Amino acid sequence: MTDYAEEQRNELEAIESIYPDSFTVLSEVPTSFTITVTSDAGENDETVEVTLQFTYVEKYPDEVPVWEIYSQENLEDSDAEGILTLLRQQAEENLGMVMIFTLVTAVQDKLNELVDEIKNRREEDKRRKEEAAEEAEKVLFQGTVVTIENFLSWKAKFELEMAELRRKRQKEEEQQQAGKIKLTGKKLFETDHNLDTSDIQFLEDSGNSVEVDESLFQDLEELDLDEDDPDFDPLALGILDLVDLVGRVDPIDKVEVPVRNQDIVQNLGISGIQRI
Numbered sequence: 425m426t427d428y429a430e431e432q433r434n435e436l437e438a439i440e441s442i443y444p445d446s447f448t449v450l451s452e453v454p455t456s457f458t459i460t461v462t463s464d465a466g467e468n469d470e471t472v473e474v475t476l477q478f479t480y481v482e483k484y485p486d487e488v489p490v491w492e493i494y495s496q497e498n499l500e501d502s503d504a505e506g507i508l509t510l511l512r513q514q515a516e517e518n519l520g521m522v523m524i525f526t527l528v529t530a531v532q533d534k535l536n537e538l539v540d541e542i543k544n545r546r547e548e549d550k551r552r553k554e555e556a557a558e559e560a561e562k563v564l565f566q567g568t569v570v571t572i573e574n575f576l577s578w579k580a581k582f583e584l585e586m587a588e589l590r591r592k593r594q595k596e597e598e599q600q601q602a603g604k605i606k607l608t609g610k611k612l613f614e615t616d617h618n619l620d621t622s623d624i625q626f627l628e629d630s631g632n633s634v635e636v637d638e639s640l641f642q643d644l645e646e647l648d649l650d651e652d653d654p655d656f657d658p659l660a661l662g663i664l665d666l667v668d669l670v671g672r673v674d675p676i677d678k679v680e681v682p683v684r685n686q687d688i689v690q691n692l693g694i695s696g697i698q699r700i
Contacts, residue, residue, distance in 0.1 A: 428485075447459055457477070459478070459524075474499055476492075511527055
């Protein structure tokens with residue numbers, strides 16, 4: 425009759441001596457322990473690590489132990505599933521014999537393979553990203569190839585946008601005619617370009633265009649005017665010229681003066697000088 429307890433104690437002592445730094449007992453009844461397995465260093469000294477938990481069943485090794493992944497580092501979920509599958513296969517092949525060392529060794533080899541696979545995956549990801557960037561750059565310079573399908577699709581969208589724009593403009597015109605909305609200054613100039621010159625035309629139509637008799641100011645060129653003098657006031661000078669002009673003009677004569685001096689002339693009560 426097999427003494428399962430004795431076989432389990434003997435294996436446990438052997439495992440502890442083989443993995444002194446990574447072996448930890450979790451419980452004695454039932455016997456449960458963990459072993460941390462680390463891969464060899466890969467590129468950039470990266471490693472993959474997994475901690476396996478084993479629990480003896482009563483009839484181990486004639487029955488497989490219970491195992492699970494206690495923790496993991498740098499291990500993808502798909503790789504973790506692969507390790508569990510590997511443990512199941514190895515346990516079935518070694519049924520009837522103590523197998524913990526065999527299982528751990530198989531996982532160790534698998535982790536070393538994964539380090540190389542991780543390196544290859546990263547290189548493949550880098551290559552795909554570079555190819556995607558190159559394709560995007562080609563599309564940027566080449567543009568979109570026009571086909572009947574994408575042209576008709578663009579045309580349909582364009583016609584819808586134009587129809588919506590026409591609808592909005594028509595609605596604005598109807599509201600404007602009905603007096604429901606008041607156009608902004610920008611809208612007024614956008615819809616009526618005659619407003620660009622309307623102010624000038626208004627001044628001309630209202631008669632505010634003033635004619636000046638230049639002969640009345642011919643003697644001004646002979647005046648000694650010092651513009652640098654702080655007391656120099658051209659407006660005051662214009663008033664004095666107008667006042668002096670009163671003594672030399674007949675009341676019935678019409679004298680044309682600059683618009684800027686007309687109000688001043690009226691305030692001075694000078695007669696005989698009027699705007700034409």
